[in-house]
Amino acid sequence: MVVLNKIYTKTGDAGETALGDGTRVAKHSMRVAAYGTVDELNATLGMARLAAEGELDDRLAAIQNDLFDLGADLCTPGMEKDADREYPPLRIAESQVLRLESEIDGMNAKLTPLRSFILPGGSALAAHLHVCRTVARRAERISVELATMESVNPEGVKYLNRLSDWFFVAGRIANNDGKDDVLWVPGANR
Template sequence: MKIYTKKGDKGQTQLIGKRVSKTHARVESYGTVDELNSFIGVAIAELDQEDMISDLEIIQHELFDIGGDLANVTEKKEWALKEASITRLEHKIDAYWAEAPELKTFILPGGEKAAAHLHVCRTVARRAERLTVAIDDGSELPPFALAYLNRLSDYFFAAARAVNARKNREDILYKRGKDVFK
């Protein structure tokens, strides 16, 4: 089998059930989910935290599921992503959040190299969420995709802070004249 098909040479691609422009909102959305998946691979390459590596590998599989769900515009759908994935993320967020010091202000993305990569993942997850919200093509959206992407950005923030805390690396606080959070 060849890797190239030449079917996209004129700016079109195939969703599940319909041929569309490569600029279609669904293609933008699942393309950004794919981009996020690649950035997660970079974060994994920098991590030495086995629990987070395991989490991130599960997340990578779930992102493939979301991509397939977003590409499906047929009438009959069986969604791959389930609500249990959101619940699992929430438990992980709570656990990682408890590892880092309390926040009273914003922090700058960074710290350990792995934490910095997780912050990049956070911002790409936010963009994927925004692009998914923007889909308005009359076809049903995957029921758990938006909540999952929203929770996922929180997961990356909590995980990045946990990485820094585990390495005894303080977060860099945003300098402002007063507390942001009270």
């Protein structure tokens, strides 16, 4: 259980922060950048949810919860020590990745295949979901870079990869099942 009685602690005033295992690192460390970008994605998703309703909003709420799981995963280094810990840290599981894949397949089955790239936009919800897609891609790039330096849960990286695809397909659903997609016209303004 989390209890937040005091919001500011002053422990980060010198440019360091604590990771999930208590280790102190610079606020500009790659690990902090990874989970910070996941937090940014979650806030961006909160904006998208203002335009969502019904089943799509329910799925977005589930993703927001997953993103907190992913933030907890990324802020706790040392996956190789998980089995020896008294309280194993929260890690993204394969089942969360598989759920995204299943939802992508279900949404995509409703859509006409694309014959052109689409521009981000159409409805307000679709535009927000495309912003989420690009922030998810950035979080993925940072997490992949972090994985070249330190251990990172590979399921977390897979989750971000699938999530950006999920946002793309959901953006098409938000555009009247793709009927209102804005198509790219190569060289249209030459």
